[in-house]
Amino acid sequence: NRSSDLVKVDKWDGAKVKNALDDAAKKVLKEMGYVETHGVTDTRLAICTVACLLSVLALVYDFFLPFPKSKYILAFCSVGYFFLMSILTLYTMFKEKNYIYWGKQNATGKDSTPKFWALRSTLRRFEHDYSLTIELRRGKSGRTFEAEVTKSVGSWLDEDGILHEDVFRRCVKELHSQVTKKAKDD
Amino acid sequence: MDISSWFDDVRRMNKRQLYYQILNFGMIISSALMIWKGLMVVTGSESPIVVVLSGSMEPAFYRGDLLFLTNYEADPIHVGDIVVFKVEGRDIPIVHRVLKLHERDSDRNESEPPQQHLKFLTKGDNNQVDDRGLYAKGQMWLRRKDVVGRARGYLPYVGIVTILMNDYPKFKYLLLASLGIFVLLNREAN
Numbered sequence: 045n046r047s048s049d050l051v052k053v054d055k056w057d058g059a060k061v062k063n064a065l066d067d068a069a070k071k072v073l074k075e076m077g078y079v080e081t082h083g084v085t086d087t088r089l090a091i092c093t094v095a096c097l098l099s100v101l102a103l104v105y106d107f108f109l110p111f112p113k114s115k116y117i118l119a120f121c122s123v124g125y126f127f128l129m130s131i132l133t134l135y136t137m138f139k140e141k142n143y144i145y146w147g148k149q150n151a152t153g154k155d156s157t158p159k160f161w162a163l164r165s166t167l168r169r170f171e172h173d174y175s176l177t178i179e180l181r182r183g184k185s186g187r188t189f190e191a192e193v194t195k196s197v198g199s200w201l202d203e204d205g206i207l208h209e210d211v212f213r214r215c216v217k218e219l220h221s222q223v224t225k226k227a228k229d230d
Numbered sequence: 231m232d233i234s235s236w237f238d239d240v241r242r243m244n245k246r247q248l249y250y251q252i253l254n255f256g257m258i259i260s261s262a263l264m265i266w267k268g269l270m271v272v273t274g275s276e277s278p279i280v281v282v283l284s285g286s287m288e289p290a291f292y293r294g295d296l297l298f299l300t301n302y303e304a305d306p307i308h309v310g311d312i313v314v315f316k317v318e319g320r321d322i323p324i325v326h327r328v329l330k331l332h333e334r335d336s337d338r339n340e341s342e343p344p345q346q347h348l349k350f351l352t353k354g355d356n357n358q359v360d361d362r363g364l365y366a367k368g369q370m371w372l373r374r375k376d377v378v379g380r381a382r383g384y385l386p387y388v389g390i391v392t393i394l395m396n397d398y399p400k401f402k403y404l405l406l407a408s409l410g411i412f413v414l415l416n417r418e419a420n
Contacts, residue, residue, distance in 0.1 A: 059419040060239070066420060067242065085246055092253040099260035102267050111276045122268035125260060144420050167419070 055205040061197055062167040064207050065174055066144045069163055072216040078147040078161055084140055091135065095128040142166050157183040172196045178219045180227050187230065191222035239417040247417065255413045275301035275379035280314055280323045281389030286354030287312070287325055291381075294390040297325065299379030303343045307331070307377065313352065314378045318366050323378055326352040329360055332371060345374045 051068070053060040074080065102121035106114045145163035162179040175194040181187070193215060200212040243251070269278040282295040290312070291297070299314055307313060309331050314323045330351040337347035349371035353360040362370060395402035 059417070062419045063239070063242075063417055082246065089246065089249060089253065092250070092257060096253060096256040096260050099256075099263050103263060106267065111270055112274070115271055118267045119271045122264045122271065125264040126268075129257075129261070142420070165420075 051207040051209065053201070053205050053207065055197075055201055055203075058167055058169055058171075061201065062165065062174070065167070065176070065197070065200070065212065066163075066165055068207060068209050068212050069165070069176060069216050070145045072213050072220070073145060073147055073161060073163070076149075076220070078149045081146045081148050084143070084146060088132065088135060088140060091128055091132045095125050095132070098125045098128070157186065160184075167197070172198060176216070176219065178216075178223050180223045182227060187227075189223050189226045189230070191219045191226065193219055236411075236415050240415055243417065251414055251417065254418070255410065258413060273298075273300045273379065274303070275299045277314070277323060277378050280325065280378070281392045282325055283322065283393065284354075286357050287327070288356040290355055291325060291384065292386070294387055294393055296385040296389040297381045298383040298385075300382050301377070301379035303345070305380065306345055307348070307350065307374070307380065312381045313350070314381065315352065315372055315376045316378055317364060318369070318376065324352075324361070324364065325381065326354045326357075326361055329353045343374075348374055350374075350377070 051064050053064045055061065070080070098121045102114075102118050102125075105117045105121075111118065142164045143162055144165050145161070147161040149159040149161060151158045160179075160181040160183075162181075164177040164179070166175040167173070173194055174197050175192060177190055177192040180189045195215070200208055200215070202208065240248070240251070266278075270276060272278075278299055280297050280299060282291045282293055282297060285293050297314065307328060309328050311328050312325065313328055314325050316323050328350050332349035332351070334347070339347060350373075351360055351362070351371060361372075365372065395405070
């Protein structure tokens with residue numbers, strides 16, 4: 045590890061620690077050759093974009109045709125905006141949940157079905173236990189296999205907040221082997 | 231103060247995460263904007279919340295009080311009501327009480343919304359004279375269209391922040407810039 049590549053975070057900032065661990069886990073899967081799929085993320089971005097466009101429409105329309113002439117457009121944009129915000133909340137709560145990665149492993153020679161991988165992680169506020177779950181699904185409608193590890197973030201971060209990626213990667217690769225074995229034994 | 235460390239999060243972001251940071255900032259502004267425009271529609275007033283800028287209505291309202299307005303056509307304005315109006319050509323809303331109401335039945339036009347033909351004279355409770363000195367040159371009365379709304383509720387002191395930001399624009403820009411930078415550079419956990 046060149047010192048310029050070292051990941052250093054404020055060890056007391058939960059959000060930054062989680063982001064650093066999540067990014068490192070995603071890197072492991074990327075190096076295994078899996079292709080990250082962005083469908084779920086892109087849908088979220090699209091919902092947010094449409095919402096912002098609605099508010100821009102309201103702003104511009106009201107500027108050129110001041111209230112009260114703009115009343116109906118303003119009402120439409122306002123209601124539409126908050127409706128989209130509710131949709132966004134539902135979407136992140138029930139579809140995105142605590143997923144941090146979705147990826148696809150293309151079918152190789154002797155194995156005709158593509159495999160779908162996913163990562164979920166949790167690090168509660170003011171707590172130090174980080175949970176990482178890896179998911180493997182064979183084909184679009186196959187069974188989903190999981191493997192999970194929960195450890196204190198102190199297992200991978202030192203006193204100065206430097207993430208020891210080599211130790212963490214071994215952990216992630218171990219999870220990967222566990223779930224691959226589960227799927228093979230099925 | 232290590233300013234380059236503020237950008238650490240941003241440096242490690244990919245295109246989608248960067249776009250989401252911008253969207254996040256946009257959504258905060260949009261939420262405030264949509265609440266404001268929504269209030270405009272619901273109250274019928276072009277300025278549903280105003281800050282009392284002077285002491286001309288003491289002891290009812292003091293400088294810095296926040297007022298909630300409605301502007302429904304179906305609610306007729308009477309003498310004694312506290313109204314918020316804007317003098318034609320000037321941006322600043324004024325909060326005063328209706329002193330006199332001048333009505334001539336022959337002026338009334340059935341095709342117009344009610345009260346458009348009325349003329350009002352206003353005066354601040356704490357002022358010595360009526361508002362004719364504040365109206366536009368040659369204007370002796372206010373019309374219904376000058377009224378932005380009637381005070382329906384109020385919160386004391388909360389508007390001081392708005393007054394501060396108007397008196398010290400540098401403070402306003404500093405505050406807004408800090409908020410903007412904080413939102414744009416901080417990456418939320420997934």
